[in-house]
Every structure is written in structure tokens, then in C-alpha cells.
Amino acid sequence: MVENVPPTQTWEALKANPEAQLVDVRTDVEWNFVGVPDLEVAAKQVRLIPWQVYPSMQRNASFEDNLKQAGLTADSHIYFICRSGARSMAAAQAARAAGFPHVFNVADGFEGPVDADSHRGSTAGWKADGLPWLQR
Template sequence: MIEDVEPGKAWDAMKADPRAQLCDVRTDAEWNLVGIPDLQEIAREVVLIPWQVYPSMQRNAGFLGQLAEAGLARDTPIYFICRSGARSMAAAEAASAAGYTEVYNVADGFEGPLDPDGHRGQVAGWKAAGLAWRQR
């Protein structure tokens, strides 16, 4: 079972462990239009590997190979994040099934669920937690 970790706790874990990595599995369109987590404070870059390929939204067949190409060893603590936590959970499950031993899902993702007005980023998730992010 993959553990859901609140964004602030994922941030604290990455600050405490220099091996820990954040892997954003959203699409390139989301990275470019919505922004990405900013890890400059801990001298790291987010690992950007889409779980699904835009615009078809088909699963990225090369996902596991791209994890390895990014230098993520099987024992690297990896925190997977997407928009709201669903794709990142699927990515974490796939990584776990492939032998990655320390994988986590960032609960509520980068933008979280919709608020009463139909907007994201205000209720829960990385942005709502006040964690650093930037436009690409």
C-alpha cells in the first residue's frame, strides 16, 4: 500500500533527506501553464516525467525507464505528485511494482480539489499549503 503524504510533510522529508526526490507526473502542458514545485531552497530540481502523454492522455510507456534515466535508484525515496493525487498514486504503484522500495504519493497533489467556485489551488495540495512553486 502506497502512503499518502501531506504536501508539508513531503517537503519536510525532502529537506531532511538529501536523497529524497519529488517526481511530478503531470503533463508538459500542466508544467508550462500551471507551474511546478520550486525546490531551490533545498538545492534540488523537480524530476519531470509525465505519467500520461498530452494530448492523447495515454499512459507513458517509457515511464519506468525514464525514472531510471533520471538517476532515481530503486532505494531512492520518491514523492510522486500530480494535479490532485490520482495519477501520482498510479505512478507510485507502478514504481513500487517495478521494485522501487520507498515511494509515496503527495496527497491532493499540486492543485488539490475544486473549491466551491470550481477553482483549484485554494483548498488543499502543494499550492494551498503555501509551498514554493514557480511558472516554467
Template sequence: MPGVADVTPAATWEALSQDPAAALIDVRTDAEWSFVGIPDLAEVGKQVVLIPWQVYPSMQVNGAFAEHLRKAGLHPESKLYFICRSGVRSLAAGQAAQAAGFPLAYNVAGGFEGPVDAEGHRGQVAGWKAEGLPWLQR
């Protein structure tokens, strides 16, 4: 297995724009989707797939994660881009996807919000928001 490669948010956007079978899977929690926002893929005619890697509030790993990928209609031939807050959970989710038979798994580097800046705020240094890609509040 080649491992899960990091891909920039801009390169992810480009892949989602060009490849009809490519999908973005947001593996954050329900609370993060509701209070922080989600990537908006309407411009490329898609919707982000929401499957938590860890279940809030216990933060236990979602034991049905691979099953949820399949139920979402994702296929082993599809390029799957995993995103979380900063890129750690999405890397683990990508590794689990590869182990479950989805070899084309990628990690969105910097995640949705990226690391904290000098003032302790996210969304400014790196990640989906910092790169100015579309997002919305739910």
C-alpha cells in the same frame, strides 16, 4: 508490497529538506508544467523531476515511465514522492514505480492544486499550492 502511502505536501517538503536522496517526481503533462506551474525546490537544493505519467494529448500511459525513473538517476533505495494535479495520477505512478522495483514510493496527498473549491477553482483547498509551498511558472 506495502502500497503507496499518502503524504501531505508539508511532510513531503520536510522529507525533501532532510533526506539528500529523496526526490519529488511531478507526473503531470508538459502543458500542466508550462501553464499551471511546478514545485520549486531551489530552497532545498533540488529540482523537481518531470516525468509524465500520461502523454498529452492522447493521455495514454507513458510506457517508458519506469525507464525514465532510472534515466533520471533515481535509485530503489531513494524515497520517491509523486505529485500530480490532485493525487490520482501520482498514486498510479507510485504503484507503477513500486512494481518496477522502487519500493519507497509515496503519493503527495492533494497533489499540486488539490480539488476545486466552492467557486470551482483549484489551489485553495488542499495540495502543494494551498499549503503555501514554493512553486514557479516555467
């Protein structure tokens, strides 16, 4: 079972644990137009490895290999984030099955669920929690 971890707890782990890494599994379009977590204060960089490939949204067949190519190992504590927490949960489960035992899902993702006005980023998630991020 993959544990859901709130964004603020993820941020604390990234700052405190040298083995903690953040993998953003959204698409390149999302990274470019919505933004990405900024880990500079934690002296780390977010790993950008898509779970699905835009525009077909097919599963990234190289996902597990991409994790290894990014330098992640069985010792890494990997926190997966997407828009709302669904794709990142699937990615975390696949990573666990591929031999990465310390995987976590960032609950509510980068933007969280839609609010009463059908907008994301204001009620829950990385951005709503006021954690650092930047526009690419």
C-alpha cells in the same frame, strides 16, 4: 500499499533526507501553464516525468525507464505529485512494482480538489499549503 503524504510533510522530507526526490507526473502542458514545485531551497530539482502523454493521455510506456534515466534508484525515496493525487498514486504503484520500494503519493497533489467556485489551488495541495512553486 503506497502511503499518502501531505505536501508539507513531503516538503520537510525533501529538505531533510538526501535520498528524497520529487517526481511531477503531470503533462508538459500542466507544467508550462499551471507551474511546478520549486525545490531550490532544498537544493534539489523536481523530476518532470509524465505518467500520461498529452494530448492522447495514453500512459507513458517509458515511465519506469524514465525514472531510471533520471538517476532514481531503489535507494531513492520518491514522492510522486500530480494535480490532485490520483495519477501520482497510479505512478507510485507502478514504480513500486518496477523495483522502487520507497515510494509515496503527495496527498491532494499540486492543486488539490476544486473549491466552491470550481477552482483549484486554494483549498488543499502544494500551492494551497504555501509551498514554493514557480511558473515556467
